[in-house]
Amino acid sequence: MEGKILTDKSLKIAIASGKGGTGKTLISTSMFYAIQEKYENSVLLDCDAEEPNSLLFFDASLKESLKVVQKVPVIDTDKCVYCGKCHDYCEYNAIFIIPPSRIIKVIEELCHGCGACSVACEYDAIIEKDTEVGRVNLFVTDNGMNLVEARMKSGVMSPVPVIKAAHKSTSDKDIVIMDSPPGTSCPFIQTVVEADYVILVTEPTPFGLSDLKQSVNTLKTMHKQYGVVINRAGLGDTKVYDYLKSENIELLAEIPFDKEIAILYSTGKIVAAHDDNLKALFMKIFESIYNSYGNSGNQR
């Protein structure tokens, strides 16, 4: 491997939080902005496919839009004998059947596309069609910043297939900064599973603490490395700090409660682009994670 000593490591960081609105997008857009000049092959990946909004902060143009599809069954009622085996095989209750009345219907919203019904059918009465569940949109800015968003189609139940496709689309990048969906259920898990390190963002309030605990418990079961950023420091109480101490969790940084930051952010500005101290802070957090958890390049 020649030349670049720093960027020959790869690293995927997920910015996550149990509670919504703690500042995930603020931190991921700012961290990406701070590091992208120095770390060339980097990308900001918005995995909050239900409500992706990282892109709003950049003046970027769409380079490519990848359709994400899922298979759903189509039943050929000429061949169907209404035996009900497909219904029995479906773990998601997506096939509705009343054999005496010769009624069979696929409830597409409930289908996970597992293909069990096709395997079940002994009469060749099920074929599968592709249905769009969302898009992976690849953007680039004038000065070459790479941005990718996972965007679930409205009315679709699960963002997971779109998140998985988005991960795949960034597999050629060395540095991936991921903006995670809130919560601790499947969308969160499918995002952080790909991460080398997770930054949990919280706020020093009772709600923030309760949700932080749930996130920490989930990351523990996944054996992930993580640290915490406290946003809006100065509000609320000190119980989050007590918790971090008692659990021996690293406090990566505190971002003070500041109405100016909130106003900047509300207008769609990248906070690090307007606040040099914060820009330096995000660079510092990134580099300390990079040095400890980055993967040697040629292993990728």
Next chain:
Amino acid sequence: MEIAVISGKGGTGKSSISAAFASEHDKIVLADCDVDAANLYIIFEPEITEKSSFIGAQKAEIDYSKCTNCGTCIDYCRFDAIKFDNGKVVINEIFCDGCKLCSRICPENAISMIDNAESLLLSGNFRHGKMVYGRLAPGEENSGRLVNLVRDKAKKIAEQNNIETIIIDGPPGIGCPVISTITGVDHVVVVTEPSLSGMHDLKRTLELTNSFNLKTWVIINKFDLNSEFSDKIVEYCNHEGIDVLAKLPYDKQIVDAMVNCKSITEYLPDAEISKIIKIALNKIINF
């Protein structure tokens, strides 16, 4: 009557507003359907009288004394959850969707489905009536199903106790737990904030509530943080024929109320923000 409080974007103040709505009544059922991050129990400290657990989706497990590493299951799995790892077939639990197909097609009958972690459904009494909430086990999927269980339980309790109104605190986003939260409710209140992100997420949320044909109201929280965006949101709602129910000022005391385990209307009943919330709730109830 079921009133669901949701928001596309997280952290807009959904739970604080639900808490305030709930504390305006002496007899209410409060259902916390944000099962990933249930928070209202912190404010209301309910006395739990009933607790039941439910098993979420199952996960596939290989019995290696039977497995011949034929790899048939790998071909059938649509979720990329099964792979060869050093010549051995291995299931990645995180990617397993619980569809059971591998266990059905395995020629050696070597795969069985095991129960995943247990999520909890809790209910009990609190100072304004009855409360129901779910606690999703860490890493659990299927939060939509838990939401349905919370709502069913809330309805049952309302019936048994002759309670008219159910306030539902919903999850963020527009996916399955949100769809489960709003399906068939009488009123949806969407809480937003005046920012570019807030507005973007609001539009996606309204798209969803429209497709469900639900009576939808919008509350703009912290409206004075950016009056330009507040005006844009009002304009957008007017254009779409959606009622803006209230504009709440930015008030740090909402956090103080939370720290003191009170809703804002309990903590500062005479504050401007409390008055606006009360008027808003009456508007819904008298609609």
